[in-house]
Amino acid sequence: MKVIRKIYDFIPKYAIKPLILCVLINFxxxxxxxxxxxxRVFHDLTTNLDNSIPVVPIFIVFYLGSYLFWIFNYILISRISEDNCYRLAISDILGKLTCFIIYITFPTTNVRPELTSTNVFVDMLKFLYSVDAANNLFPSIHVLVSWYCFAGIRCNKTIPLWYRYFSLFMAVMISISTLTTKQHVIADVIAGVVLAELTWQFSLQLQLYKLKKLIKQEA
Structure with a gap:
């Protein structure tokens, strides 16, 4: 029981199910x-501008480090308030379901570069290529989730200003990392940001996150 209490001290009880649902929807x-x-026929959205962007293996640190950033910020956003937690969950689910529809109706791919050199960052990038197929690209879920991590706290004054700027920095750097690791192209990044903004604002306008109150009342 002490362990459970410690978990609830860090992750509010009301946030457990919504956050788990976000993870399940993602996978x-x-x-x-x-x-x-x-x-299926796959579409390649690579442009000349994409081709001019070099491979920068060290950016794999931002790409893989994004998972820690997501976990921390999703919990942080959820701790602000129950409404904020449900707004994040609704936005996340709407965004992921939109991605799913686009993925199966307009599948995309890209051509990854051959990595001939070797160092720790190149080896990490090679490993990523070996376990992650070049599909599910447009929109970029990496960008989508990273932008939620910023959108969820950017206007909240209970979060220190420096950390709000840091979250923006991380969201931008993770977005750049998707390009410099050749995991995504520019169109994927733009679509990820736009989709995150649309679903975040959409959930506020319709106040879908308040459906939890109706569910609780009926239960």
Whole structure:
């Protein structure tokens, strides 16, 4: 019981189910979309501008480090208030489901570079290529989630200003890392930011996050 209390001290009880649901939706969308890819025609959205962006292996640190950033900020956003937690969850789910629809109706891919040199960052990038197929690209979920991490705290004055700026910095650097690791192209990044903003604002306008109150009342 002491362990559970400690967890609740860090992650509010009301946030447990919404955050777990976000994780489950993420894996379901990412893996589920690939079930529809057999014999499909894939579109390559790579432009000349994308081709001019060099591979910068050290940016793999931002790309893989994004997972820690996501975990921390999703919990931080959820701790602000219960409404904020549900708004984040609704936005996240709407964004991921939109990604799923786009992935299966307009599948995209890109051509990854051949990495001939070797160092710790190149080896990490090679490993990423070996475990992550070049699909599920447009919009970029990496960018989508990173932008939620910034959007969820940018106007909240209970969060120190320096950390709000740091979250913006991380969201931008993670977005850049998707390009410099050749995991994504510019169109994927733009679509990720736009989708995050649309779903974040959409959830506020419709106040979908307040549906939890109706659910609780009916229960």
């Amino acid at each position: 379901s969308v990412y893996s589920g979309a690939r079930l529809f890819y057999k014999n």
